[in-house]
Amino acid sequence: MRICVVRSIAALAAVLVFSTVTIAQAAEQTAEAKADTKSKTFDAHDFSGVWNPAPRMQPKGEVHPLDLGGHPDPLPPFTPTGQAKYLANKKFIDAGDVLDCDPFGTAKNFFTPRPFENIQAHDRLLQHFEYYDNWREIWTDGRDFPGDLEPDFMGFSIGKWEGDTFVVESHLYNGKQFLTWQGFPLSESMHQTERWQRVDHDTLKIVFTFDDPKMYSKSWTITYFYKLMDWKLDAHPCTISELKRYDDNISHRDNLPGRDYKPQN
């Protein structure tokens, strides 16, 4: 019995020592990579390339835009309308009916844990988001928001430089998508501001400010980071037939309605 206990403790210690060594090695490699990143030169006005989200770099205490066990904390400053909409959205998501082909809008695309590519042209910055193959234009030719444009999922975006910060203003959203994966809502009154900064060769920092008086009692922010990758984007279009097969094979086997979910009024 005593030998068993000793051996068990030894096994536990071995696992922990191994883990500690692995973590130490990883930390060392990370430190080397950081030093390498700092020494690389870069153009602060060049955001081209493929960027992958680094959610662990988000400052502590901010609203997290990915679901943390279904109980995000803290929550954004909802209005009563925003709170009710969030709870309704959450039921929808819990039922497995998040997998639809509606374009993600801009914020949800940024917070999707998948890469996007920036392509800079003389009059605009084009963004291609791998997940669901969404595209976004940020106009940089000095134009203003159009007066005759119908709101849609992706809104309309214009960008300008303030020193080395690229400031993007977006609105004309139709309010039919979620702002984040947890179902935080947005309405047609959403005005989104992004402040982009390339903090080193491999790191892009974007501070998002959300101003939507219908859904939120005051503006609030999320700071998110992205890492430059030597990747090519892959195809991930949204197709109804594939969603249906996924529902049949996974959602329904897991006793979830999936896309068959019908909200109860």
Next chain:
Amino acid sequence: MKNKLIKSFGLAVGLLMICAPVFAHHGGSEYDTKNLVTRKGTVTEFIWANPHCQVFFDTKDDAGKVVNLAIETLAPAVLKRAGWSPETLHPGDQIAITFAPSTRGTPVGMLRKVVLPNGKELTGGTIGELPAQ
């Protein structure tokens, strides 16, 4: 003694997993990421498709009864970056899969690792800089 060793190892793994942030799957399914399960079995179907690939395989449950498990992965784009291809699995392949089981007790799970017939191991890839949950 064997049980004690297994329990010790399980405790250690559990302690390490507590340190990892928990990201829920983006569909409605909830997976028990703290109690991963490993099963050996025979592939019956491998679907390489969006939004998530799916591996079906026959295995035996604790009572020795053959069950067909449906194990989802992340998207093909994510699996490619982890070394997978549409030809990675074929019906009849003898494999071992480590997965997070559904919290509903259904024969569904989320893949964490597969050991192929040739002994090669592949993970389920990462989302952002995080492993599949």
